[in-house]
């Protein structure tokens with residue numbers, strides 16, 4: 001190879017040297033103007049972690065209030081604001097952005113591409129999501145955060161009942177961040193369909209890419225109805241329209257249909273990428289290929305389609321017709337078939353493998369055990385007669401936290417522990433990871449398990465206090481203690497992320513002996529990702545390189 005530097009590269013390294021000497025101002029400039037998918041991915045994840053801490057503090061305040069019956073820690077209005085902001089934050093500004101961030105960072109690397117298909121759209125998506133989040137939080141400064149729940153049921157959002165600006169900030173913030181999410185979805189689809197390395201047919205893409213593809217389609221279909229509904233709320237509030245104003249011929253059901261047509265797919269937007277991440281981690285830490293790749297891919301597609309048609313299982317209690325109840329119950333139950341297929345494929349991947357319990361795999365086990373239980377309570381709730389009894393009770397709160405934290409959060413942690421060495425060039429501390437895992441696992445069971453019981457005992461959700469005569473005290477206290485056990489686990493996690501940047505063991509390019517393309521480049525990857533474009537012959541290109549005597553393409 002010639003040693004003469006390309007003039008462009010010389011110019012670039014000149015700029016880099018300049019940036020180093022100018023210090024933080026230049027670094028700030030670089031990060032705020034970057035269109036590099038890796039930097040954008042990191043910013044998405046950091047933003048989510050900050051919001052996770054904020055949402056966590058909000059949750060702790062609520063649990064403090066509910067520790068004793070008739071407690072007076074925070075009043076009813078503040079309580080309403082807190083559960084609204086907590087739910088909104090966790091769904092829109094923690095769950096989605098952390099998954100979009102990981103997808104942003106990893107997908108081009110896994111596909112053997114140098115960037116996302118539309119780098120500028122990518123940067124736009126991040127900044128506008130962050131702006132949306134800030135807008136929702138600005139409502140605190142105007143005097144009152146929204147008090148409407150993350151689902152914002154009509155007519156509570158109408159001006160008649162809600163005269164603070166909080167709801168307007170909420171609607172605008174979600175509308176704006178939703179535009180960013182749609183941009184991200186378009187970008188993922190274009191990247192996965194159009195930017196794969198030569199030889200990587202759709203049947204050979206890493207499984208995480210499959211799930212990101214379908215999640216993106218879901219975002220594309222689910223977010224616009226929400227956006228439309230938010231515009232309608234703003235019309236009602238600002239321009240005197242009556243879409244959801246029941247007293248003037250509007251319809252509260254309409255809101256629920258529009259919201260849940262978004263809201264139900266949303267829960268799959270939050271879980272499909274996680275299915276993808278654990279499908280990357282489990283094979284590597286079991287030393288086996290992913291069992292039933294084609295079935296897994298088909299199941300992902302099936303889940304994406306079915307989940308678009310089951311939104312009204314959140315509305316059994318609004319009084320739909322018996323026919324609709326039946327349809328939505330049956331359709332919801334059908335989702336458990338492809339989900340079950342996935343579950344058994346993961347088990348079959350582990351079965352007979354050489355399983356190593358390092359932190360990424362530990363969190364996968366957390367994910368598997370918890371997601372199973374959350375799925376079962378979901379099936380229970382999908383049976384309409386059961387839901388009639390427990391809708392709007394703490395049982396539902398137990399169910400969805402069980403899937404969202406047990407499923408989404410545990411799986412996301414598995415992904416973060418898995419890919420951290422690639423992103424930073426350092427290993428995370430395994431000792432701290434185990435502390436993180438066990439405190440979270442035990443605290444989580446203590447927090448959300450008792451919620452199912454208090455729900456069955458009749459405790460409604462969204463109440464700020466209760467009477468001692470109800471006997472809910474004990475279960476609420478267990479829940480609050482569980483939350484206190486969980487809290488240090490997040491602190492340990494964040495500490496590990498930060499401390500390991502300096503003190504972590506230096507990571508080699510491929511610390512887990514893995515098989516996908518991101519592990520072929522350096523840790524952290526250079527700004528152009530790959531020196532030469534990788535060429536792919538199978539689903540495990542790096543295995544083929546390591547085992548030229550027994551490559552995968554002979555079998556696929």
Ligand code: HEM
Nearest residue numbers: 267271313314332375378379381382391392396400403404
């Ligand atoms: C087998 C799969 C699942 C089924 C059949 C199912 C079923 C249900 C049903 C029927 C409800 C409504 C309860 C009520 O309001 O009375 C519900 C609530 C909920 N589910 Fe699931 N679920 C499943 C999986 C998931 C997953 C994977 C997630 C998220 C990752 C999730 C998140 C939620 C949330 C956030 C709510 C509460 C919404 C609210 O009212 O604020 N579920 N689920």
Ligand SMILES: [Cu+2]
Nearest residue numbers: 264311313314
């Ligand atoms: Cu649902």
